[in-house]
Amino acid sequence: MKTVIEPFRIKVVEPIRMTTEEERQVFIREAGYNPFRIRAEHVLIDLLTDSGTGAMSTRQWAGIMEGDESYAGARSYFRFEEAVRAVFGHRHVIPTHQGRASERLLCRAVVKPGDVIPGNTHFDTTRANIEDSHAEAVDLPIAEARDPGNLHPFKGNIDLDALEACLRTHGRERVPFVLITVTNNSGGGQPVSMANLRATRALCDRYGVPLVLDAARFAENAYFIKLREDGYADRTPREIAREMFSLSDGALMSMKKDAFGNIGGVVSLNSDEWAERVRTLLILTEGFVTYGGLAGRDLEALAIGLEEVLEEEYLRYRIASTAYVGRHLEACGVPLLKPFGGHAVYLDGRAFCEHISNENLPGWSLSVALYERIGLRACEIGNVMFGRQDPATGTWRWPPLDLVRLAIPRRVYTQSHMDYVIEGIDELYRQRRTVRGLRFVHRPPVLPHFTAVFEPVA
Ligand SMILES: Cc1ncc(COP(=O)(O)O)c(C=O)c1O
Numbered sequence: 082m083k084t085v086i087e088p089f090r091i092k093v094v095e096p097i098r099m100t101t102e103e104e105r106q107v108f109i110r111e112a113g114y115n116p117f118r119i120r121a122e123h124v125l126i127d128l129l130t131d132s133g134t135g136a137m138s139t140r141q142w143a144g145i146m147e148g149d150e151s152y153a154g155a156r157s158y159f160r161f162e163e164a165v166r167a168v169f170g171h172r173h174v175i176p177t178h179q180g181r182a183s184e185r186l187l188c189r190a191v192v193k194p195g196d197v198i199p200g201n202t203h204f205d206t207t208r209a210n211i212e213d214s215h216a217e218a219v220d221l222p223i224a225e226a227r228d229p230g231n232l233h234p235f236k237g238n239i240d241l242d243a244l245e246a247c248l249r250t251h252g253r254e255r256v257p258f259v260l261i262t263v264t265n266n267s268g269g270g271q272p273v274s275m276a277n278l279r280a281t282r283a284l285c286d287r288y289g290v291p292l293v294l295d296a297a298r299f300a301e302n303a304y305f306i307k308l309r310e311d312g313y314a315d316r317t318p319r320e321i322a323r324e325m326f327s328l329s330d331g332a333l334m335s336m337k338k339d340a341f342g343n344i345g346g347v348v349s350l351n352s353d354e355w356a357e358r359v360r361t362l363l364i365l366t367e368g369f370v371t372y373g374g375l376a377g378r379d380l381e382a383l384a385i386g387l388e389e390v391l392e393e394e395y396l397r398y399r400i401a402s403t404a405y406v407g408r409h410l411e412a413c414g415v416p417l418l419k420p421f422g423g424h425a426v427y428l429d430g431r432a433f434c435e436h437i438s439n440e441n442l443p444g445w446s447l448s449v450a451l452y453e454r455i456g457l458r459a460c461e462i463g464n465v466m467f468g469r470q471d472p473a474t475g476t477w478r479w480p481p482l483d484l485v486r487l488a489i490p491r492r493v494y495t496q497s498h499m500d501y502v503i504e505g506i507d508e509l510y511r512q513r514r515t516v517r518g519l520r521f522v523h524r525p526p527v528l529p530h531f532t533a534v535f536e537p538v539a
Contacts, residue, residue: 195255294331
């Protein structure tokens with residue numbers, strides 16, 4: 082049998098409110114042409130993010146009822162600690178309310194002004210937290226990652242020569258850690274190979290710099306290693322994940338992705354000194370060290386999610402169902418980033434909207450058109466998210482890729498939802514010259530995509 086089926090049945094359903102194109106034109110105009118500002122009930126298919134939007138399992142919901150809400154020393158914390166340590170293997174397990182809280186805590190704890198943090202490609206909130214500590218976030222992806230059509234199997238890899246040059250230039254005094262994001266979300270959900278992680282570890286050892294993983298999608302990364310890297314075909318995703326983490330000194334994780342949580346995060350560390358600093362800050366802003374801003378029931382659900390996400394049947398379905406969307410869009414000629422990511426398919430905004438200049442934000446304009454035409458909410462990862470204006474000259478620097486990410490929530494949509502998405506994008510691609518460019522009306526200086534306001538250009 083070729084068909085890969087969902088390894089679950091649906092027990093609870095949530096209605097989708099149907100809307101017309103005319104209604105959506107009003108909603109998006111009222112939202113300042115920013116899909117983040119639309120009410121979710123006005124969206125037909127929501128592929129804005131796979132973060133916190135997954136469906137929990139019967140076991141997770143049962144775990145919610147088991148949650149221990151004690152302020153200190155709750156049973157649910159120890160369950161969580163055990164589940165995290167069983168995969169990550171670090172000495173200290175510190176819960177947080179989500180990924181960016183983990184980033185904030187680690188940056189506050191160990192990053193000094195003037196520091197440099199190299200990585201394969203930092204996620205937007207990670208970059209923002211590093212910059213907020215007056216340090217520099219340096220992206221060093223391999224050259225293949227910049228070419229949307231290149232079929233390199235591990236486009237999430239860091240460029241080892243560039244990393245070595247960075248470590249040589251700045252040394253351990255200015256590089257508090259190297260951060261590798263698995264899978265590389267901002268670079269297209271692309272995996273990092275074990276060989277690249279091992280070589281990064283060796284470089285970090287040579288320069289005495291700790292290696293930290295941003296592990297939001299570690300299970301998808303582990304499954305790609307199983308599928309694509311020599312020597313891993315017979316290993317379980319759990320074994321592969323453990324090997325990945327064994328190469329690291331610590332990890333940050335948004336558990337809203339590969340732990341099936343609607344909320345949650347973790348900082349996992351080997352260093353007693355770093356853990357002490359992070360825990361002190363945690364108490365200041367998040368909560369006591371055994372709940373870190375979460376309810377006991379959340380900790381239970383995350384502990385169970387962390388086990389479920391490593392089930393091979395689930396990962397096979399997850400990677401196959403994302404590739405299904407990519408393959409069908411590719412067959413329609415839609416320009417895409419390849420290979421397809423684990424959690425998302427990325428449209429190439431500049432190639433889709435060749436008639437729109439960088440200043441008029443092709444990827445963002447495409448995301449707005451997708452909402453208006455078919456009620457699909459997607460997320461631009463390109464000019465709006467990463468474009469920077471030189472304060473002296475006013476000249477814009479645009480990122481190498483201007484992508485529109487279709488992030489697929491875990492265990493939420495069926496194949497017919499995806500068929501609707503494929504048909505709609507195909508139709509829009511055939512009428513692509515009707516997509517109108519946009520320009521900024523208001524651009525907040527930090528993380529502009531969340532709240533910026535736009536208007537169509539004439
Ligand atoms: C790779 C990566 N790191 C960090 C984060 C931030 O996590 P959160 O949204 O839970 O704050 C995200 C969120 O999408 C992510 O994809």
